[in-house]
Amino acid sequence: MTQLLRGNLRYKMIDFDLTKFFSYDKYQGLRLGAGVKLNEKFSKTFSPYGYFGYGFKDHRWKYGLGLDVKLSSKRTSVFRVDYVDDVFAAGRFSNNMWDMMMKVNDINLDLHNATFYKNQKWGASFLYDISNSLSMKIAVNKEKQEALFDYQYKNFGNSFDNTSATLSLKFAPNDKNIMTPSGKFTYEKGYPQIFMNYEKGFKTLGGDLDYHRLDALIIHQFRSKLGFTNIKLFGGISSGTAPIWKNFEIAGQRDQNSDNWSSAINTPTNLGFATMPSGTFFADKFVGFKVSQYLPFRFKTFGSKYSNIELEYQSAIGGFKNSADHQFQFQVLDHYYQEVGFIWNRFLGRNFGVGFSYRLGYYQTSQFKDNFGIKFRLNIL
Helix, strand or coil, rough: HHHHCEEEEEEECEEEEEEHCCCEECCEEEEEEEEECCCCCCCCEEEECCCCCCCCCCCEEEEEEEEEEECCCCCCEEEEEEEEEEEEEECCCCCCCHHHHHHHHHHCCCCCCEEEEEEEEEEEEEEEEEECCCEEEEEEEEEEEEEECCCCCCCCCCCEEEEEEEEEECCCCCCEEEEEEEEEEEEEECEEEEEEEEEEECCCCCCCCCCCCCCCEEEEEEEEECCCEEEEEEEEEEEECCCHHEEEEECECCCCCCCHHHHHHEEECCCCCEEECCCEEECCCCEEEEEEEECCEEEEEECEEEEEEEEEEEEEEEHHHHHHHHEECCCEEECCCEEEEEEEEEHHHHEEEEEEEEEEEHHHCCCHHHHEEEEECCCCC
């Protein structure tokens, strides 16, 4: 059960990564693959790992290989070297230091997104628990990146060599953790949770880019007479010579090129907007807010399982100082984007939830079909 909560399926000395088996996005189409890691039954110090995937729409193989070296059994202290040849969505908010369940929630974030870039990366990193509450990761990477959509940046074209260093921090003062042979396990998650990433690009070792990128996420959760409340405050800023994927796409989840009602279907995510067109809004600085309110009652419809109602509101605003340097079709999020919605969890007593979101404010259009989003959530537990 512990390994399943980490996103792994364990068989003897092999851990299979459940997030690598399949996914879907508009660029790769259906992607099938596998990810394996040798656990402490193989070695208490060394842990090789690797993954591969094949996209049936772009007809390309992707893969990654690496080695973890555990430097301590009393606290998290892991040195890693890796090589990755894969594709990624442009401008995605950093998920460094997120736990596996948070990452699983974003598996379908790019369901309707085709704005991807290719990345070939050599990297090394060091993950360390400074204390029970504060974790740190330092990473250095040498990358070769290329846009896989119609894009030009200044006079660089659409491909770049990048040398970068990243510092990631997680502060969770109320988490309750234990050390296990597989590493640290959080058996009771507490709030608030604070995540921060600072990335610096260098014009050294053949690097073309000189930039700064900072993002932060604060999550707080509490219970009151109104029910269960979850609040997320997030934002970021990028400056210097940086292609569009080193800026921020405000994570839209709707297909912008389709009028079919199915283009509005998606799944709930951590920071995504169900009514916003995918790959459309970018910013070099932005701030966002999301609040989810679980109402303080449960009810039965069919069967023995209880349902509950979750209300949501989220908004974001940003800007882009030198947007003309990026030659492709996108919009700058320079006004408040707002949406409200609800989710009926365990719909009609079943193991899934159904939700509806609606766009408000400046970006609302006169066409109802442009303003709504439909969510489906699978309730596993």
